[in-house]
Amino acid sequence: MKTNGHLQVGLILTLNSVLLWCAAVPQYTVDIVLPCDYALLDSNVGGLGFTRQKVTLVLQNVTVMGEEPPEALPDYHPPENLDMTVFLATVDLAALSFAERLLHVECGDEGEAVECEISPIYSQLFIAHIRLPELSVAVMAKAALPIEAPDELANDKVVVPMSVELLVSSSPPSQKGSLSDEVTLNCDVWSGMEVSVDWHLQKDGTGHRLNLEDSRITIHKENKEASCLTIRQLSVHDEGTYICVVSSGKNRLQQILQLQIREPPQVTVAVSTIPKTTVTCRMERYYPLDVEVSWLLNGSPLTHVSPYTSSHRRNQDGTFSISSFLEVPVPQPGASPDTYTCTVSHVSLTDPIMIEGHVLPEKTDLSYTTTLLVAFCTIVILSILFLWKQSMKRQEKKTI
Missing domain, CATH: 2.60.40.10 (Immunoglobulins)
Known part of the structure; x- marks a missing residue:
């Protein structure tokens, strides 16, 4: 790895709104080394399958935003005796917002598992997919020279010089939302060429381009380097796989983002x-x-x-x-x-x-007991009245 500390006046772009901040932004450049799988389609492996071989992917000259480490990081130099093929990809692009995370992964920080896969498209064009927790990156790189047999490349154990022409990232690549929520899916693009961005929805085995006539859906093209898809008032029908397709001439690179609906009972x-x-x-x-x-x-x-x-x-x-x-x-x-x-x-x-x-427990049947009690009380009251009347009559006779 290498560093080259410098200051650059930059623009900071947030996903939900554009915030322009004119300030001196510290930046430095590094080489990031990642273990990777070289994946090739093989019709002889279980029908249509893939063969995989271990290779090394080096992202060279990556610009990182932030303070330079106190100790300079060394340049990457391929070993004299290679034990696997090295894809040496020069990244001549603007600062990558996620580069520091890749750097920490390479340095062995705990808690960050990385998946890397690179595949040939044709003799000079390759696509690499890098996945970390809450981050997905797709890279299109062009080899410096045509490669006659890409399927034998991993076995040759050589250094393949390349240049990164297009890079797309999403963070996070999977989101969950409840009914009536609002969610924003982001697709950030780094390229030295003119690009266009389209959004598609894959659901129930079929795909279609998003209907922008739906008033709940807005696509924000902040600039040529970012596209944000916002969906308001989520419904069950919004769940699915969203595909951000980035096109540059005849070349295409895409990011796959998952949206899941979670509504509690x-x-x-x-x-x-x-x-x-x-x-x-x-x-x-x-x-x-x-x-x-x-x-x-x-x-x-x-x-x-x-x-x-x-x-x-x-x-x-x-x-x-x-x-x-x-x-x-x-x-x-x-x-x-x-x-x-x-x-x-x-x-x-x-x-x-x-x-x-x-x-609640059963209520006791008091109808019979109540009847007896009422009858008894009635008899007592009538007896008292009778005795009182008899007493009054005797008093009257004595008075006469």
Whole structure:
């Protein structure tokens, strides 16, 4: 690796808005060395498959934004006795916003696993894909000289001088959103040539160019080096694979971005007594389809009653609903109420949703006892009235 510290007046571009900041931005250049797989299509491997061989990809002269390390990093020089082919790709482009992450990966920082794959397109053109957590990079490079047998290149163990002509990155390459959210997919381009950017959606086995007549969808072309796709008021139908296609003349490079919809279920529990005592747990408007439900009785797993469930119902907005039912016994008179807990797990939830329903004990039949008590009280009251009237008559006779 090499460094060449210098200052340059630059522009900082944010993904959601353009922020111009005129300032001295520190930059330096390095060589980044990455272990890579050389992938070739091979019709003899399980039908249509790929053979892979270990190679080294060197991104030479990469401009990094930030302060130069206190110790100068050495230039990369291929070893005299090569144990694998080296693709030496010169990067004569503007500063790469993600270059420092690649540099840390090469230096062995923990927690950053990198995947790298390079494939030939024809005798001089190659495409490399570099993937890190939350970052995807595609590189188009041209070999300095035509290569007659690209399929034998990895076995030759040679140095292949190249120049990077086009580079596209996305961060993150996969996003999740809930219904009615807003999401922005980014496709950043580095190139010394004029390029055009188109967006496509791949879904259910078919693909199409995005319909820009949809008022929820906006494509921001901040400049020739960035394209942002914003979707407002997300719906289930927006889920799919979005492809950012960058074209320069006859050459094309693309980034694949995944958008997943995650909508948590709305859970309610109700207890009904007619015709039988039933506890119902309703899970409504969730996406995707799979949902798991289990029951607790007074805090312990339910064993003596088996629930039954309805079929999935597809709502108009593409979400799903389902219900789980329990026919339960009623506690004896004087006992404590039974608490049934519906526990719902779904991919959109960090922790399960737990909703309780209470089944009250039977009421004692007091009709006969009440009748006897009323009759007794009536007799007592009538007796008191009779005795009072008799007493009043005797008093009247004494007065006369």
